[in-house]
Amino acid sequence: MGLLDELNIPVGVIYGDDVLKLFEHARKNGYALPACNVTSSSTVIAALEAARDAKSAIILQTSQGGAAYFAGKGIKNTEKQEASIAGSIAAAHYIRAIAPSYGIPVVLHTDHCAKKLLPWLDGMLDADEAFFKANGVPLFSSHMIDLSEEPVEENIETCVKYLKRAAPMKQWLEMEIGITGGEEDGVDNSGVDNSALYTQPEDIYAIQQAFSPISKYFSIAAGFGNVHGVYSPGNVKLHPELLGKHQAYVHEKIGGEEKKPVFFVFHGGSGSSLEEYQEAISHGVVKVNVDTDLQFAYLAGIRDYITNNIEYLKTQVGNPEGANKPNKKKYDPRVWVREGEKTMASRITQSLKDFNAAGTL
Numbered sequence: 550m551g552l553l554d555e556l557n558i559p560v561g562v563i564y565g566d567d568v569l570k571l572f573e574h575a576r577k578n579g580y581a582l583p584a585c586n587v588t589s590s591s592t593v594i595a596a597l598e599a600a601r602d603a604k605s606a607i608i609l610q611t612s613q614g615g616a617a618y619f620a621g622k623g624i625k626n627t628e629k630q631e632a633s634i635a636g637s638i639a640a641a642h643y644i645r646a647i648a649p650s651y652g653i654p655v656v657l658h659t660d661h662c663a664k665k666l667l668p669w670l671d672g673m674l675d676a677d678e679a680f681f682k683a684n685g686v687p688l689f690s691s692h693m694i695d696l697s698e699e700p701v702e703e704n705i706e707t708c709v710k711y712l713k714r715a716a717p718m719k720q721w722l723e724m725e726i727g728i729t730g731g732e733e734d735g736v737d738n739s740g741v742d743n744s745a746l747y748t749q750p751e752d753i754y755a756i757q758q759a760f761s762p763i764s765k766y767f768s769i770a771a772g773f774g775n776v777h778g779v780y781s782p783g784n785v786k787l788h789p790e791l792l793g794k795h796q797a798y799v800h801e802k803i804g805g806e807e808k809k810p811v812f813f814v815f816h817g818g819s820g821s822s823l824e825e826y827q828e829a830i831s832h833g834v835v836k837v838n839v840d841t842d843l844q845f846a847y848l849a850g851i852r853d854y855i856t857n858n859i860e861y862l863k864t865q866v867g868n869p870e871g872a873n874k875p876n877k878k879k880y881d882p883r884v885w886v887r888e889g890e891k892t893m894a895s896r897i898t899q900s901l902k903d904f905n906a907a908g909t910l
């Protein structure tokens with residue numbers, strides 16, 4: 550019995566208790582869902598197709614930069630985040646409209662929101678509240694706040710403020726604590742001290758204590774040596790066993806039936822080994838971010854297509870088969886963009902298998 554029958558979770562974008570049931574099912578059954586960053590309708594459908602064919606739910610997320618790209622690079626993005634707000638809302642409506650056609654549950658999420666990007670989150674929450682008023686659900690299933698660069702107290706305090714706003718809509722909130730190394734969306738942590746890359750159990754407990762009275766819909770991206778992007782092996786080592794220690798610490802403090810009371814998120818998942826994924830998932834990781842690997846996979850199909858067909862792509866008419874032969878069938882974007890969708894989808898299929906999510910519907 551899978552997720553759909555067992556838990557009666559609907560298909561299409563899901564919210565509130567259905568998101569909670571999905572993540573509880575994942576934590577209990579030892580799997581995690583890949584969070585696929587989407588920047589266009591093409592990347593959305595690549596992810597939905599992969600998840601449908603592997604019989605799994607999926608998480609789709611737009612980053613602040615990805616949302617601006619979704620809106621179009623021709624729209625100006627000032628510190629008010631107009632393009633990112635418009636793009637993430639457009640992506641949300643598109644995903645909500647198309648997801649039911651794929652017959653799978655979809656968690657609609659937004660990625661890293663650092664302190665200076667909070668106007669983006671404010672804009673999305675305005676849209677959520679308006680949508681909630683009209684439809685009884687927010688527009689997005691969940692959002693993410695990344696104040697890991699700020700002092701811990703400020704991080705928790707700000708997240709609490711936003712969780713209070715999200716709670717009446719039963720909207721999920723993901724927060725980050727402990728610095729993730731590397732560089733993403735213009736935040737460069739490649740020079741930070743190693744000890745700062747590992748979150749302490751006291752911090753996880755403090756978050757649990759601050760958030761739980763407000764809402765049960767939250768998850769924590771804790772630093773255990775994670776690095777955004779893919780780099781050649783360096784000084785930073787992943788320690789997924791730390792997540793197990795955090796779970797034990799929190800459980801000891803709060804008690805209860807659930808031995809793994811925390812929902813963890815694995816940031817900077819790209820390029821990690823199968824053993825690292827599996828160990829992290831065994832300690833309650835229910836979501837893994839894999840953006841960088843997907844970017845490269847999306848390129849691969851298009852790159853190979855162009856390389857293999859280059860003599861058919863230089864002119865509209867005329868190729869090695871004859872000077873008057875038309876090339877329209879070769880340069881139609883539905884042909885070559887599709888090749889990127891196929892390679893991105895097969896990379897997602899790999900992640901669904903690696904994270905034990907395939908076949909869970």
Ligand SMILES: [Zn+2]
Nearest residue numbers: 725729770816
């Ligand atoms: Zn992160």
